[in-house]
Amino acid sequence: MDLFFQQIVNGLVLGSIYSLVALGITLIYGIMHLPNFAHGHLYMLGAYVTFFLITDYGLSYWPAILFAVAILVVIGMLLERLVFRPLHHAPHINSMIASIGVMLFIEAIARKMWGSDYRRLDSPYDGIIDLFGLNITEQRLLVIVSAVVLMIGLHLFLKRTVIGSTIEAMAQNREGAFLVGINANKVSLMTFAIASGLAAAAASLAAPINLVYPSMGAMVNLKAFVIIVLGGMGSIPGAVIGGYILGLAESISGTYINSEYKDLAAFVLLILILTVRPTGLFAKEAR
Amino acid sequence: MRRVWRALFTLSTVVSLLFLAACGNSGGDSNVVTIGWSGPQSGGAALYGKNTLDGMKMAIDDINAAGGIKVGQDQVKLKLVALDDKYLPNETATNARRLKHENGATIIFTPHSGGVFAMQQFNVQENFLIAAYTSEPKVTEAKNPLLVRIPPNYHIYPKPFSEEMMKRFGKKVALVPGTHQYAKDWTALFKQTWMGLGGKIVAENPVDYNKESDFSSAVAKALSAKPDVLFVGGASQPTALIIKDAREQGFKGGVIMMDQAKLEEVEQVLKDPRLLEGVIGVRPASQWPTEGTKKVVDSYKKKFGADKIPTSEVLYHYMAVHLFAKAMELAGTTDDPAAIRAKINDASKQLPSDKIPLSVEGLSEDGALITQPKAITMKDGKYVEIQLSFQ
Numbered sequence: 001m002d003l004f005f006q007q008i009v010n011g012l013v014l015g016s017i018y019s020l021v022a023l024g025i026t027l028i029y030g031i032m033h034l035p036n037f038a039h040g041h042l043y044m045l046g047a048y049v050t051f052f053l054i055t056d057y058g059l060s061y062w063p064a065i066l067f068a069v070a071i072l073v074v075i076g077m078l079l080e081r082l083v084f085r086p087l088h089h090a091p092h093i094n095s096m097i098a099s100i101g102v103m104l105f106i107e108a109i110a111r112k113m114w115g116s117d118y119r120r121l122d123s124p125y126d127g128i129i130d131l132f133g134l135n136i137t138e139q140r141l142l143v144i145v146s147a148v149v150l151m152i153g154l155h156l157f158l159k160r161t162v163i164g165s166t167i168e169a170m171a172q173n174r175e176g177a178f179l180v181g182i183n184a185n186k187v188s189l190m191t192f193a194i195a196s197g198l199a200a201a202a203a204s205l206a207a208p209i210n211l212v213y214p215s216m217g218a219m220v221n222l223k224a225f226v227i228i229v230l231g232g233m234g235s236i237p238g239a240v241i242g243g244y245i246l247g248l249a250e251s252i253s254g255t256y257i258n259s260e261y262k263d264l265a266a267f268v269l270l271i272l273i274l275t276v277r278p279t280g281l282f283a284k285e286a287r
Numbered sequence: 288m289r290r291v292w293r294a295l296f297t298l299s300t301v302v303s304l305l306f307l308a309a310c311g312n313s314g315g316d317s318n319v320v321t322i323g324w325s326g327p328q329s330g331g332a333a334l335y336g337k338n339t340l341d342g343m344k345m346a347i348d349d350i351n352a353a354g355g356i357k358v359g360q361d362q363v364k365l366k367l368v369a370l371d372d373k374y375l376p377n378e379t380a381t382n383a384r385r386l387k388h389e390n391g392a393t394i395i396f397t398p399h400s401g402g403v404f405a406m407q408q409f410n411v412q413e414n415f416l417i418a419a420y421t422s423e424p425k426v427t428e429a430k431n432p433l434l435v436r437i438p439p440n441y442h443i444y445p446k447p448f449s450e451e452m453m454k455r456f457g458k459k460v461a462l463v464p465g466t467h468q469y470a471k472d473w474t475a476l477f478k479q480t481w482m483g484l485g486g487k488i489v490a491e492n493p494v495d496y497n498k499e500s501d502f503s504s505a506v507a508k509a510l511s512a513k514p515d516v517l518f519v520g521g522a523s524q525p526t527a528l529i530i531k532d533a534r535e536q537g538f539k540g541g542v543i544m545m546d547q548a549k550l551e552e553v554e555q556v557l558k559d560p561r562l563l564e565g566v567i568g569v570r571p572a573s574q575w576p577t578e579g580t581k582k583v584v585d586s587y588k589k590k591f592g593a594d595k596i597p598t599s600e601v602l603y604h605y606m607a608v609h610l611f612a613k614a615m616e617l618a619g620t621t622d623d624p625a626a627i628r629a630k631i632n633d634a635s636k637q638l639p640s641d642k643i644p645l646s647v648e649g650l651s652e653d654g655a656l657i658t659q660p661k662a663i664t665m666k667d668g669k670y671v672e673i674q675l676s677f678q
Contacts (some may be wrong), residue, residue: 003511010504016498019354080422105330116333120525120556128535135536140503209501211524211556213329218496260466260494 006134007251013140013209014258015247020202021220022227023154024237030171030234031191034084034095038102039199040221044202045106046072047207047216048114051121061124065204069197076196079187110214123208142204150201152242154194154250154261158236171234230270232280241281245269302380318355319366320621323392323415324606325382325402328371329498333397335600339398340369342597342604343417345587346612356612357620360456365612368392375403380408380675387415393622394418394611398600400469405650407431416608416624420600422546423469426519428639430596433624435631436655437607438599441473441546442676444576445480447662448567450541451673453486455666456565457539461490463505463547464519470496473545477518489514496521505533520545522599523552534562544568550663563665570663570672572645580644602644610634610642610656628654 021043028036035055049071053064083102087095107209125138158164169177178184184247210216231238246266273281324343327336345364350356372378378404386392394416397403402424407426410417410433417434419426426434452460464470470493477633478488478546490512491668494505506529509517519529519542526548533542536582542565551571552655558562572582573584573596583605587597597605613626613634618626635647635656648657662673 003507007504010501010507014504015502024334111329111333115293116328116337118334118556120558138534162599205502210499210528213331213524214333215329220500254492254494254504259494259508263495263498269411 002133003255004018005132005254007255008248009131009134009136009140009144011248011251012144013247014250015244016143017202017206017220017243018223018227018247019149019240020150020198020205022224022231022243023151023236025224026231026234026236026239027167027171027191027195027198029228030236031167032084032095032101032188033092035236036081036195037099037221038079038097039105039195040217040219040224041103041106041110042072042076042196042217043199043203043220044212044214044217045075045123046108046203047212048110048197050126050154050201050204050207051119051212054121065201068204069200072196072200073193076192076194077189079191084192085185085188098099101194107214107217114214116214119206119212121204121212124188125208134181139205139208143209143267146205154198154236157194163190169192173209226270228280230273230280232283235282238280238282300422304672307582316338316385318361319364319387320358320615321368321390321392322611323383323386323390323395324367324369324397325372325379325386325395326369326398327374328369330373332374332522332619335360336371336374336398338598338600339396339604340367341587341591342601343367343396343608345583345590345601346605346608350612358615358621363621365608368385372397372402374399376405380405383415384409384413384652388432391622393600393624393627396420396533396604396607403434407434410434414624416611416628419610420603420607420676423472425472427641427655430653432654433628433655435602435611435628435650438656439658439660440655442476444546444569444662445473445477446484447675449477449481449484449486449674451567451662451664452516452541452543452565453484459485459489459512460486460516460518460543461509461512461513461514462488462494462518463492463502463509464496464498464518465525466493467496467521470520470545471548472549473520473551474518477543477545496525499525501531503532506538507536509533510536510538515538516541516543518543518545522546527556529560530566531557531562539565541565543565549598552598555596560665560668565665567662568631568663569672570661572602572660573597574663575602575645578641579676581645582642601669606643606645606647608655609638610629610647613637631656651653654675 021238025036025039028034043156046068050064050068053059053067058191062249083098084095122138125142127138128137158168166182166187227242228239231242249266249269254262257265312420326339327333327528347367351364355362370382372382379397381465383395383406386395396418398420400421403426404573406417407429419434419436422438424440424442425434492505492509515532519526520661530542546569550568583596615621615629617630617633620626634648635649640646651657662675663670
């Protein structure tokens with residue numbers, strides 16, 4: 001039974017990381033109907049920025065995360081302005097291809113600038129906590145808690161602030177939002193900023209558990225896309241719930257079925273859910 | 288009309304210039320011999336690929352700085368052409384053809400067994416020599432006449448590793464190896480050896496070392512079977528994370544590392560040597576007790592930073608380039624692969640041990656370099672060497 005609870009905790013850690021990345025993708029999709037394939041690479045960029053702020057600039061962990069989020073917010077805004085806004089009136093496929101281009105570009109830049117080495121981001125939370133007989137490292141606990149805090153923060157922002165409401169309005173009904181005078185460009189910019197900031201936060205939290213290297217974003221990206229399909233494209237609760245479902249499914253099936261088949265188990269789950277609900281768990285409407 | 292002529296004129300000038308430039312690169316200078324390389328430069332194995340290339344580049348720079356090699360009457364310089372194959376055998380095959388036909392390479396290096404298998408299909412027909420950096424035994428079982436395997440066969444490791452760990456920790460092992468082909472083959476051999484020695488396998492839990500965000504769930508499952516020894520193996524850095532996770536979850540037993548993971552790299556990730564207590568693996572190539580090894584390790588540190596240690600990939604490739612260069616000198620040719628391979632055995636005996644790292648005793652009949660690696664294990668906070676037996 002201990003093993004079961006241990007795996008639940010492990011699943012929650014995985015799920016937290018997946019959810020935070022998936023949230024960014026689903027936000028952008030909800031507003032711009034753009035599957036941003038480069039999102040995982042923004043995550044990677046966030047991890048590198050945190051890493052260098054700590055090792056080269058001597059910042060401690062939390063300030064480094066804050067700065068990394070701020071830097072990624074700026075990068076996200078630049079991407080929106082320079083790459084995606086000019087394509088706004090072009091056929092849809094153009095921005096999709098542009099996002100793949102951005103993805104390759106970011107990875108190539110990372111390899112050129114920082115090399116292909118694996119780097120280890122040390123966090124000050126290296127201790128082990130004994131939680132009712134379960135061993136959990138402080139960093140993993142931190143991932144779970146911070147993810148929840150970030151999600152609540154995002155929720156409050158969207159529901160309680162005017163800017164947040166404009167984003168929600170755009171996601172719910174584009175034409176309606178225009179009619180009441182919401183500036184679409186501003187909202188797109190804001191969405192990219194938030195999504196990139198979330199990616200940076202997720203990366204800084206997760207990086208000490210794993211390693212920092214140029215292709216680290218690719219695998220998380222793939223999982224995040226699975227999650228938003230599972231949760232319903234553009235749905236925020238869908239991304240959160242979907243992330244936890246996938247994380248838990250992976251760790252539980254890895255334990256009780258076979259670790260070699262755990263990706264398979266996760267995808268079978270995806271197929272099953274999509275058979276019952278083809279638009280995903282929380283889709284507002286079929287798109 | 289005039290504009291069209293002008294455009295045509297510019298275009299033809301550019302094309303002819305390009306043509307001339309291309310000639311200058313390949314055919315024009317006969318005193319340069321191209322060494323080909325096809326390996327991963329992007330994706331999860333990019334670092335591994337870079338290490339192999341670094342070794343080759345250093346060797347080629349050193350050889351050229353000393354004036355090149357003497358083939359017949361000519362002084363010949365070496366040139367490296369590297370193509371990315373993303374670790375995919377089909378890409379290696381395409382690259383090998385390009386390296387042979389576009390760049391005129393007679394010797395082509397590749398650092399993975401899949402790529403070697405792909406090239407073996409046509410290397411005799413297309414007349415080039417494969418320099419295979421893989422310890423996969425099947426590579427030499429094919430008895431390809433134009434192949435040289437650089438590192439030793441991994442068959443030598445499982446038995447001494449198992450005996451040592453059984454003696455120190457016990458007979459129950461849990462397996463958490465990678466899911467790539469190399470790890471599968473290694474694991475199969477290891478299982479057979481472990482059970483042959485009377486051991487028991489209490490859990491088998493392979494995970495994809497390149498696709499996990501967090502290994503702790505796989506490790507938790509393996510440890511729930513209460514093993515005495517953990518078997519791990521894949522690229523060094525994820526392997527280190529698995530060891531770290533296991534220690535964090537309270538595992539105090541022994542750890543057997545497949546030869547793909549390098550202790551010197553694992554050490555850099557873990558930082559705390561106490562986590563390595565009871566780990567057994569291949570001795571870092573940089574600790575080979577020869578003057579040449581020391582020299583190359585020093586010059587590597589000068590080039591890449593004092594805290595960097597050259598891995599086996601760097602050192603073996605450095606040595607291999609020198610070996611092939613020597614063989615070309617002895618054979619008196621740079622484009623006859625059979626003649627070059629025929630001189631590898633002699634060449635290996637002429638490599639100066641005070642300049643070249645590692646020590647090669649010759650070429651075995653099936654085309655493998657004969658070297659004598661050792662195992663190493665952390666015991667009471669100190670590394671202890673363990674002799675490997677060779678049949």
